[in-house]
Amino acid sequence: MTETHTALTPARTASLARLKRVEGQVRGVARMIEEDRYCIDVLTQLSAVKSALAAVEGEILKDHARHCVSHAIESGDAADQKAKLNELIALLAKHYRL
Incomplete structure (x- = not known):
């Protein structure tokens, strides 16, 4: 079951900011490989x-x-x-391979 929300919670806003930093990190890793x-x-x-993704x-x-x-x-x-x-339960089972 998936749900969508119209307004971002403060936690989601913070997560989005973290993901943007991760995006920069990934670009940096690609540059390192290049x-x-x-x-x-x-x-x-x-x-x-x-x-960072785990956080x-x-x-x-x-x-x-x-x-x-x-x-x-x-x-x-x-x-x-x-x-x-x-x-x-399904999420945890998949994540922990239960």
Whole structure:
């Protein structure tokens, strides 16, 4: 189930800013490869990119729990609550290969 929102939450705005920085990091890594930079330096930068993406992923997951999941709980709608829980379980199972 996917939902779209019309206004960005502060957490999403911050995540978007982080992703723009990651985009710059990725362009920098591409430049390093074009310039035939030392492999360890490229790998170090790739590790930084992965860490930055993981931080964004964590923030979006927290935002989802704070807003979407709590809204489903507060609504009292059992079907929506079950759907949100199943989405989280599926996501975590895929992420952790459960």
